[in-house]
Amino acid sequence: MLEVSALHAHYGRAHILADVALSVTAGEVMVLLGRNGAGKSTTMKAIMGLVRPSAGHVIFAGQDITGREPFEIARLGLGYVPEERRIFMDLTVMENLEVGRRPAREGQRAWTPERLFALFPSLADLRDRPGGRMSGGEQQMLTIARTLMGNPRLVLLDEPSEGLAPVVVERMARAIRALKADGLSILLSEQNLHFARLVSDRATIIEKGRIRWSGTLEELVAAPEVREQYLSV
Numbered sequence: 001m002l003e004v005s006a007l008h009a010h011y012g013r014a015h016i017l018a019d020v021a022l023s024v025t026a027g028e029v030m031v032l033l034g035r036n037g038a039g040k041s042t043t044m045k046a047i048m049g050l051v052r053p054s055a056g057h058v059i060f061a062g063q064d065i066t067g068r069e070p071f072e073i074a075r076l077g078l079g080y081v082p083e084e085r086r087i088f089m090d091l092t093v094m095e096n097l098e099v100g101r102r103p104a105r106e107g108q109r110a111w112t113p114e115r116l117f118a119l120f121p122s123l124a125d126l127r128d129r130p131g132g133r134m135s136g137g138e139q140q141m142l143t144i145a146r147t148l149m150g151n152p153r154l155v156l157l158d159e160p161s162e163g164l165a166p167v168v169v170e171r172m173a174r175a176i177r178a179l180k181a182d183g184l185s186i187l188l189s190e191q192n193l194h195f196a197r198l199v200s201d202r203a204t205i206i207e208k209g210r211i212r213w214s215g216t217l218e219e220l221v222a223a224p225e226v227r228e229q230y231l232s233v
Helices: 040-048 070-075 093-099 113-119 136-148 166-181 193-199 217-221 224-230
Strands: 002-011 014-024 029-033 055-060 078-081 154-158 185-190 202-207 210-216
Touching: 002 040, 014 029, 014 040, 014 185, 014 210, 029 040, 029 193, 040 055, 040 070, 040 078, 040 154, 040 185, 070 078, 078 136, 093 113, 093 136, 113 136, 113 166, 136 154, 136 166, 166 185, 166 193, 185 193, 193 217, 202 217, 202 224, 210 217, 210 224
Parallel strands: 029 185, 029 202, 078 154, 154 185
Antiparallel strands: 002 014, 002 055, 202 210
């Protein structure tokens, strides 16, 4: 579904990503792990076209999307949930969802507000509430729900558990597992190994813009030296 190879990216003269390679198969949740500043968000933005790669390739659903505009990439079925959420604070939940609406894709069941309220029950009672009057957890759920209204085939989730209370993190994990069961592919960026273990099939660790380790979550749990070197704070 997604294959990134030999990806490089710069901010000005700063070389932020170097030879990044990763892949996500259909119906899989793959987590990109790393400390703050390791290059996780830049990798997400480079895949989505928000940062223009200086070298390498991004192949999505068999198409080379390297260097294409973000709106073109989104129309192909790649959804993006940014770390900053960026919901419309003055719009209600329903209005935010309508902003994200895109036509259904062939072979996929279309996302509707009703399906999303079943996935995120706490949003159902807030459908007429402005985004600016919601908690951080509710805003995060709304951001994911708005992205799903675009009927994506794969979603990039950037730090979805950051700053959330443990009970909300558990709800978020249940929602991601439900999306996986529905056949959605997900590339997840995380620092929280506990959260990653709840939802992910495979992990890739990035440090200083380079991929340092890849394997299953079971292999990572069995490798304390890897966790200590690249994930401990």
